[in-house]
Amino acid sequence: MIWLTWRQFRAQAVTAAAAVAAFATLLAITEPRLASLYTGSGFAGCRGGSCAGLANAFLGQLSNATPFGGPQGFRLLPAGTNLYVTVYAVGLLLILIAPAITGVFWGAPLIARELETGTSRLTWNQSVTRTRWLTVKLALVGAAAMAVTEAFSLLQAWWAAPISRATDLGGSVSVFSGGRFSPFVFATGGIAPLGYAAFGFALGVTAGLLIRRAVPAMALTLAVFAAVQVVVPLWVRPHLFPPDAAIAAVESTHATFSDFSGAPTLSAAVVPGQPGAWILASGAVNAAGQPVTALPAACGPASGTPTAGSAFGSDLGRCLASHGIRESVSYQPVSHYWPLQLVETAIFLALALALAGFCLWRLGPPRLNSRPAEASQRAVGVEATVRSE
Amino acid sequence: MTAVIAAEGLGKRYRGKWALTDCTLSIPAGHVVGLVGLNGAGKTTLLNLATGMLAPTTGTIEVLGERPAAGPAQLARVGYLSQDAPVYAGLSVGDHLELGAHLNPGWDAALARDRIDQLDLDPRRKAGKLSGGQRAQLALTLALGKRPELLILDEPVASLDPLARREFLQDLMGTVAEQEVSVVLSSHLISDLERVCDYLIVLADSRVRIAGPVDELLSAHHLLSGPRRDPDTRPAGCQVISASHTDRQSTLLVRADGPVVLDPAWTVSEVRLEDLVLAYMKQAAGRSDRNRNRHLEALT
Numbered sequence: 001m002i003w004l005t006w007r008q009f010r011a012q013a014v015t016a017a018a019a020v021a022a023f024a025t026l027l028a029i030t031e032p033r034l035a036s037l038y039t040g041s042g043f044a045g046c047r048g049g050s051c052a053g054l055a056n057a058f059l060g061q062l063s064n065a066t067p068f069g070g071p072q073g074f075r076l077l078p079a080g081t082n083l084y085v086t087v088y089a090v091g092l093l094l095i096l097i098a099p100a101i102t103g104v105f106w107g108a109p110l111i112a113r114e115l116e117t118g119t120s121r122l123t124w125n126q127s128v129t130r131t132r133w134l135t136v137k138l139a140l141v142g143a144a145a146m147a148v149t150e151a152f153s154l155l156q157a158w159w160a161a162p163i164s165r166a167t168d169l170g171g172s173v174s175v176f177s178g179g180r181f182s183p184f185v186f187a188t189g190g191i192a193p194l195g196y197a198a199f200g201f202a203l204g205v206t207a208g209l210l211i212r213r214a215v216p217a218m219a220l221t222l223a224v225f226a227a228v229q230v231v232v233p234l235w236v237r238p239h240l241f242p243p244d245a246a247i248a249a250v251e252s253t254h255a256t257f258s259d260f261s262g263a264p265t266l267s268a269a270v271v272p273g274q275p276g277a278w279i280l281a282s283g284a285v286n287a288a289g290q291p292v293t294a295l296p297a298a299c300g301p302a303s304g305t306p307t308a309g310s311a312f313g314s315d316l317g318r319c320l321a322s323h324g325i326r327e328s329v330s331y332q333p334v335s336h337y338w339p340l341q342l343v344e345t346a347i348f349l350a351l352a353l354a355l356a357g358f359c360l361w362r363l364g365p366p367r368l369n370s371r372p373a374e375a376s377q378r379a380v381g382v383e384a385t386v387r388s389e
Numbered sequence: 390m391t392a393v394i395a396a397e398g399l400g401k402r403y404r405g406k407w408a409l410t411d412c413t414l415s416i417p418a419g420h421v422v423g424l425v426g427l428n429g430a431g432k433t434t435l436l437n438l439a440t441g442m443l444a445p446t447t448g449t450i451e452v453l454g455e456r457p458a459a460g461p462a463q464l465a466r467v468g469y470l471s472q473d474a475p476v477y478a479g480l481s482v483g484d485h486l487e488l489g490a491h492l493n494p495g496w497d498a499a500l501a502r503d504r505i506d507q508l509d510l511d512p513r514r515k516a517g518k519l520s521g522g523q524r525a526q527l528a529l530t531l532a533l534g535k536r537p538e539l540l541i542l543d544e545p546v547a548s549l550d551p552l553a554r555r556e557f558l559q560d561l562m563g564t565v566a567e568q569e570v571s572v573v574l575s576s577h578l579i580s581d582l583e584r585v586c587d588y589l590i591v592l593a594d595s596r597v598r599i600a601g602p603v604d605e606l607l608s609a610h611h612l613l614s615g616p617r618r619d620p621d622t623r624p625a626g627c628q629v630i631s632a633s634h635t636d637r638q639s640t641l642l643v644r645a646d647g648p649v650v651l652d653p654a655w656t657v658s659e660v661r662l663e664d665l666v667l668a669y670m671k672q673a674a675g676r677s678d679r680n681r682n683r684h685l686e687a688l689t
Binding site: 001003004007008117118119120121122123124125126127128129130132 | 440441442458460461462464465467468469471473475476477478479480484487488489491492493494495528531532535
């Protein structure tokens with residue numbers, strides 16, 4: 001069974017290995033210059049408060065750099081685009097879509113193509129049960145899908161380590177922005193790609209088994225996976241681990257003021273003493289800790305009416321502080337990065353296992369084709385019985 | 390005599406439609422059994438149930454005394470060649486043999502290689518590039534290479550041209566004789582079955598209409614022709630299967646288990662297998678018509 005799985009999967013495996021090798025080569029060629037800029041900019045050796053500025057300087061230099069230094073560096077890309085910006089963005093994109101690609105091209109046809117071409121009837125009549133056939137295929141091809149995605153992720157993590165350090169410190173230039181908790185960076189780093197790859201693959205296999213036709217199954221897999229990629233960072237990930245809470249002076253949170261539809265809000269930009277934290281929710285509270293819905297009138301005219309989107313001046317900050325108004329922040333600190341990664345990965349691995357289990361149960365000897373009869377079908381069935389008697 | 394396939398009240402419904410209802414049959418071992426019926430009689434459904442490709446909606450089926458596809462051991466004992474002889478288009482002939490070797494503990498590599506040599510198939514050739522006949526031969530080689538006790542063939546020659554059909558059946562018979570394997574072969578082409586089968590089952594409206602060794606069936610049936618009679622008169626000791634009347638002549642196909650003694654006006658001739666099968670199919674169709682009429686009468 002392992003032989004057949006490998007024989008059928010060989011071409012895809014070679015393609016995937018070639019893609020990983022090509023990406024590795026690209027990163028290996030461009031890495032030395034990135035490393036020298038990292039040291040040269042002084043960012044590599046920085047400690048403490050000066051780092052934030054150096055991070056931006058480093059990212060700025062990188063976004064104008066050519067791989068071998070000097071203005072005559074080889075040009076792979078059209079003028080106006082930078083190699084490092086492009087490679088970083090392409091890398092993130094590759095890791096994001098690799099689970100979708102393996103789910104669509106490896107998962108969805110795994111059973112559906114065999115059913116479509118009738119070869120299932122050839123293979124399922126050898127001396128191997130369908131359960132064993134599917135178990136081996138799920139395990140080997142699924143493991144390959146996970147390995148490919150994680151390989152992309154590890155290569156990117158190695159190459160972009162200085163960039164990640166800079167963005168985690170708040171550095172932001174061009175595409176080099178967003179720390180470890182930004183949606184794309186979180187989903188492409190750590191162990192999360194393993195979970196996504198397993199889930200995408202199992203989703204494809206399940207769609208193929210239920211729809212029994214490869215192309216519609218591929219389309220459905222892509223649609224569902226894309227929806228999951230949107231829903232999870234927006235609504236699921238923030239709640240996967242209990243967040244921390246803090247109350248701090250408004251000024252110290254670099255809060256910005258906004259006034260959409262008459263509800264003035266103060267949105268914190270940083271959590272004091274927690275660099276790189278992921279802010280889930282924030283807002284002004286009074287001395288009793290109650291949310292403040294309107295700013296004190298005294299602070300308005302005296303310090304000049306704040307304009308929407310502007311950072312607070314220190315006068316206004318002092319005024320709010322004198323009225324006992326402070327900023328409350330709910331956030332995931334940097335120390336929650338790995339717990340969040342673990343929980344998210346575990347959820348997707350569990351979903352993948354559940355889907356695989358469903359496929360095995362569904363394909364098992366007594367169930368294939370015997371769809372549950374709906375009420376209307378049952379009625380027709382009775383008719384047919386009567387007619388045939 | 391043990392049964393290779395035993396079904397009891399077997400029924401299968403797809404999406405609300407019954408493809409097979411209340412089928413009870415027992416197919417003895419050691420024969421080349423022809424399963425014949427019109428298109429839609431339930432032959433393919435029956436064979437899919439027998440190989441475990443489908444699960445029955447009602448009733449039970451046992452193949453070689455076990456539930457179909459119950460496990461690797463049961464699967465190893467049954468060879469199956471399905472209707473369109475599926476093969477992997479992207480794999481070569483040699484790959485298919487290797488597939489057989491890897492997936493079947495009892496694989497007979499020498500037998501498989503000999504067959505491929507005899508058929509003059511290039512092992513490096515992609516299966517997708519084979520002709521219909523060659524593809525069927527390759528699929529049959531896989532089914533035979535596992536050395537099954539029972540070989541199930543679903544319309545194996547339906548898609549082949551007459552020459553390829555003849556060659557396929559000849560080759561099949563040769564191999565079957567050497568391997569001592571029981572065969573169940575479905576077809577709607579009686580002429581093909583006549584050439585290879587020694588046991589016949591006629592399936593119509595998912596019921597077994599008649600089953601038995603071909604020579605016994607032939608010797609028990611007679612074709613009578615004589616001057617036109619009243620359609621209701623029956624020759625003594627005979628069961629009339631079908632009757633046709635022209636203005637002058639009546640022709641009856643009768644079953645008589647003893648010797649037929651008739652008034653000399655009848656001419657008795659031997660029945661051809663094809664006429665016999667057609668008579669039973671027509672009888673089944675007529676019976677269900679009469680049933681339908683009876684239902685209608687009851688309603689009015």
